Each structure stands twice: as structure tokens, then as C-alpha cells.
Amino acid sequence: MKKLIALVFTLVASLAQASGDAGIKIHSSGADLSDQASLQRGAALFMNYCMGCHSLKYLRYSRMAADLGLTEAQVMSSMNFTDIKFGEAMTVAMKPADGEKWIGKAPPDLSLTARVRGSADWIYTYLKSFYRDPSRPLGWNNTLFPAASMPNVLWELQGVQSAVFDAPHGGQAGAAPVFSHFEPVQPGRLNAEEYDQVARDISNFLQYAAEPAGLEAPANRRLGVGFPRGADLAHLVAEA
Numbered sequence: 001m002k003k004l005i006a007l008v009f010t011l012v013a014s015l016a017q018a019s020g021d022a023g024i025k026i027h028s029s030g031a032d033l034s035d036q037a038s039l040q041r042g043a044a045l046f047m048n049y050c051m052g053c054h055s056l057k058y059l060r061y062s063r064m065a066a067d068l069g070l071t072e073a074q075v076m077s078s079m080n081f082t083d084i085k086f087g088e089a090m091t092v093a094m095k096p097a098d099g100e101k102w103i104g105k106a107p108p109d110l111s112l113t114a115r116v117r118g119s120a121d122w123i124y125t126y127l128k129s130f131y132r133d134p135s136r137p138l139g140w141n142n143t144l145f146p147a148a149s150m151p152n153v154l155w156e157l158q159g160v161q162s163a164v165f166d167a168p169h170g171g172q173a174g175a176a177p178v179f180s181h182f183e184p185v186q187p188g189r190l191n192a193e194e195y196d197q198v199a200r201d202i203s204n205f206l207q208y209a210a211e212p213a214g215l216e217a218p219a220n221r222r223l224g225v226g227f228p229r230g231a232d233l234a235h236l237v238a239e240a
Contacts, residue, residue: 024144024179029124031204033214039068042205045198047079049153053107056090056209064090067208067215105149114210120203127154127199131163132185143179158195159188 032038043064061084065075072086080086082093094107114120126144130152133141138151143163152158161182168175188195208215 024125024129026121026144027125027128029120029200029203031120031124031200031207033204033208035204036069038201038204039208040070042201042203042208043068043070044079045202046205047081050110050202051081051090051092053092053094054110055092056111057109058111059090059209059212060087061085061090062087063212064209067212107150110206110209112210114203114207120207123206124199124203127202128158128196130155130158131161131182133163154195154198155188157188157190157198159184159190160186 061075061080062072064070065072065086076086084091092107097106114123117123122144126142129142129144130140131143132139135141136147138149140148140151141163142148142150152160162185163182164180165177166180168178190198
């Protein structure tokens with residue numbers, strides 16, 4: 001049975017990568033599960049920018065708090081914007097039918113995304129690859145995952161960019177244009193280095209969410225400059 005489960009994950013990961021990366025280079029996220037400060041920032045960012053649509057149904061608020069060194073008060077005041085109890089799974093109020101009506105597709109649960117995609121690097125690259133595309137229903141596209149239904153929910157932080165494509169190599173008839181580079185259109189609240197850190201923190205958190213037991217592996221956890229127990233996390237997003 002274990003071999004069968006492993007085979008299924010391998011096949012899903014290979015299919016997801018084949019259908020999603022469109023030949024785009026995957027950039028290293030530098031995700032580090034021993035960096036508790038990054039995990040805390042990533043959790044706060046995910047809850048404020050992503051949790052309105054995407055659930056983490058295999059993770060409980062209480063488990064996350066214990067793993068990331070957060071108090072119940074911190075989580076419930078700055079990360080839980082629903083009536084879900086502290087010991088319950090991190091689900092969302094949006095119904096699948098509403099998701100299909102509003103954005104054309106029900107937003108998927110992201111609990112296992114890092115495992116399905118092979119690592120946090122795919123998520124990191126995805127978060128950096130959105131660009132304006134007036135031809136899409138929501139006005140956004142993604143070079144790593146073309147025709148993704150999701151808009152760039154982090155655009156206020158990252159800014160707006162356009163994608164430049166070159167003619168297909170060899171001039172093959174009917175071949176898709178080849179992505180060349182991004183060009184800035186509108187600046188965001190963060191500079192490039194600061195936004196990279198945001199993408200890195202969210203990717204790191206989702207890597208943790210995919211397999212919380214992974215925190216038990218490092219012999220020495222690097223705590224970094226995290227949040228003191230009892231601190232208010234609301235300022236993190238306000239200052240981003």
C-alpha cells in the first residue's frame with residue numbers, strides 16, 4: 001500500500017509539473033523549515049491574502065500554532081477571520097459553486113501543493129510570474145501556469161508587470177511564443193527584494209503545511225527573529 005501511495009504522488013507530481021511549468025525556469029525559493037520567523041510571516045501573509053479562497057483542510061489552527069511558536073490569542077486575533085474554532089481544520093467559507101461563479105473555477109485546497117509540485121520552489125516561482133493580460137477574464141495570466149484562473153492577489157505588494165514573448169524558436173508554424181522577460185508597469189508597495197521575501201515566506205509556510213512533521217527533522221531549529229508569545233501580528237501585513 002505504501003508503494004502504491006508513493007507511486008500515485010509521483011505520477012500526480014509529474015503530471016502537474018508537465019501541465020504547469022510551460023518550459024519556464026523554476027527558481028530556488030531558499031525555503032527553510034528551520035526558519036521559524038519565515039514560517040510565522042508566511043502564515044500571516046497566507047491568512048491575510050490567500051485564505052479568503054484557499055483552504056488548508058489537512059491542518060488545524062491549533063497544530064499550526066504549536067508548530068510555529070504562536071499563541072492561541074495571536075492566531076485567533078490576527079490569522080482567523082472566520083468563526084472556525086481554534087482546534088478545527090483551516091477551511092474557508094466560500095462554497096465551490098460560488099468560486100465557479102465568481103472566478104470561473106472553485107479555488108483548490110492548498111494543503112498538499114508543495115508535495116504535488118515537488119517543492120516550495122514551484123510555488124515561489126508561481127507567485128513571481130503573474131502579469132497583466134487583458135485577454136483573460138480577470139485580467140491576469142501566469143507564465144508558469146498559463147490560463148490560471150487565479151488573479152494576482154499580491155499585486156499591491158509586487159506591483160504590476162507585463163510579459164514579453166519572443167517568436168517561437170525556428171519559426172515553427174502554430175508554435176506558442178516563448179517567454180522572454182517581465183517589464184514593470186506599475187510599482188508596488190515593496191521593492192523586488194522585499195517581494196521576493198514575501199514569496200519565499202509564503203512558499204516556506206506552504207511547504208510546512210504540506211508535511212508538518214518535517215519540522216521535527218532538523219536537529220537544531222534556527223528560530224530567527226520571530227514573534228514573542230503574546231505579540232500582535234496585525235502589524236506585519238500593515239507594514240508589508
